Amino acid sequence: MDSQSKFQFVGVRSNFLLRVIDIIIITVSLMTIIRGYNLIFDKDYLLLLVGVLFFYSYIGESLGLYRSWRLGRFSTMCRLVFITVTIAFLLMTLVLFFFKYSEVYSRVTMAGWFFLSVFSLVSWRLVVREVKRIRRAKGYNVQKVAIVGLTETGKHLYDEIIKHDELGFECVGFYDDREPVRIENLDVSLIVGSINDAVALATAGRIDKLYVCLPMLAEKRIADIILALGDSTVDVLITPDFLLKNLMHARIGSVGEIDTLSVFESPVNGMKHFYKRTFDIVFSLCAIIAISPVLIAVAIAVYLSSPGAILFKQDRYGLDGRKIKVWKFRSMTVTENADKVVQASKGDARITNVGAFIRRTSLDELPQFFNVLKGDMSVVGPRPHAVAHNEEYRKLVTYYMLRHKVLPGITGWAQVNGWRGETDTLDKMEKRIEYDLAYIRNWSLWWDVKIVFMTFFKGFVGKNVY
Incomplete structure (x- = not known):
């Protein structure tokens, strides 16, 4: 199994594990509160648990709670956990109120279950983050990234990688063929090689992702790079510097065998x-x-x-x-x-x-x-x-x-x-x-x-x- 396939497999397995652990934590939290108040876990509490788990899973999927957080901020994930639990409990409370079933459950029990669930769900993610941070500091599960094109867009990308070490990216440097005099207001010392060197690294499997940050006017050069990288398993991502990013959203589609890139399209689909x-x-x-x-x-x-x-x-x-x-x-x-x-x-x-x-x-x-x-x-x-x-x-x-x-x-x-x-x-x-x-x-x-x-x-x- 190559490195890219390994990362994809681990990502799928990790997301599935996240869902399972969340379900276990919410369930154990309810059991703990019930035991603490000397209550009995009967069919009423079983229905309550199933309802909250359903709403939590539904809202979690809707808000992208289980997407890859290598590409997002950890603080945002923690906020989403809190929001997801809150909405799940509110919806369940509304259902109980609507069916006039809320008096069956203790308000203290519900409140205790809510706060313990939030605390536990966030806490175990904090533990996992620290474990991952330690492992990545030792070189485990780190993805090596190369950036083609020392441009404003490329520099912004580089700054984001450096700022967010939780992403697990290690930038090996910039690769550019231009003379230093043609690169204005940017630190040319960040360039470690030519574009051909970057292609060679990718072909040899020594990097995991290659970001192309060349101006879109360099269409021929970008096409050549993509063609050359067809002999590698590296993830190739183009970071555009033109007005598309300022409009709506970019989504790849197709008409028959012809690829299309959406420019003006609603993001609320499917x-x-x-x-x-x-x-x-x-x-x-x-x-x-x-x-x-x-x-x-x-x-x-x-x-x-x-x-x-x-x-x-x-x-x-x-x-x-x-x-x-x-x-x-x-x-x-x-x-x-x-x-x-x-x-x-x-x-x-x-x-x-x-x-x-x-x-x-x-x-x-x-x-x-x-x-x-x-x-x-x-x-x-x-x-x-x-x-x-x-x-x-x-x-x-x-x-x-x-x-x-x-x-x-x-x-x-x-x-x-x-x-x-x-x-x-x-x-x-x-x-x-x-x-x-x-x-x-x-x-x-x-x-x-x-x-x-x-x-x-x-x-x-x-x-x-x-």
Whole structure:
């Protein structure tokens, strides 16, 4: 078995072992708490255990808890463990409450099981990390990495490898054919050989990964390197320095036997769509039930504040630019839905007294949870703009329409970072789009959870909201 196959086999085996150990730890934690309180492990606690394990496994897979953390930060994994356990216990508690079965279990037992599980799951990962760190310091399970091209991109990659020793990478150096005078603002002493030397190392099996960080203009040179490395088992990775990395996400696909690289494509596809849609349905249902008194109170206040409908259904662009009807509590004396829509501004005479309050506190947005249930919107995503605003700004802001590659959301990354409300200047809209595209490029279910949490502290009010 060559080194690459060995690493892949070990990775698969390690991830399977992670899942098994997590299940054992959660189970033993419950047994320990039950024993500590002199309780009996009966069929009720067995059902509770199975339910929590199911939710934990489901959420863990959704958040990428068991992916290879050689390529990620250990602190992020620990946070994901805490989030996964928390969501699993919350979902199980909601199920018990819904079926009126929660009184069967001791709250002290549940709390003790939760904290012991979190502590144990994080602790054993800390132990494993230290063991791996010691082993890698002695040269075990270390992957040797070579970088072709002393460029800004290559230097950034090198810095990340040095900064995160938990990755288990050892960079053997840079390989470049250019004269030192052609390499500006970079330390040429990092170059240890030519590109042919790097190819020779890879062919001889003396490195495990080779990163090609040449400018994409050097297409012929990159093609030659790939062709030469066809006689090796080294992992070859191209780190692009051009604008693709600033757009959406890159994913290799194919049409027949022709390979394709996605440039403008939604990251929420396949099982990811299933996970996000499940989260949307469960969260919005729980939210509607929880805020139903608020919905009724706001509806009555809007009805009494001024003549007109309680709900305002405005045309917006949804997924892939298709028109949808977005529900809001009416906050103005008018319901503009034409080709020209004037944004609300400070002191706007069209806004009612009740409308001013519900706009400031985002209570006017609450009916959009019904849009989420319908599938027109998501809990988290770029905020939908009026059609008239879309047509205006798509001509002014680069990549503006890419924000429609995912479902629009009730809250979003731009909103929790302060970019909500009136966009009276172009730079405000550009900043909002920057955050929207960052969300789309880096989407994960964990990020949705994070944004929902941040919304409670930052997303309901804003200095530009009128």
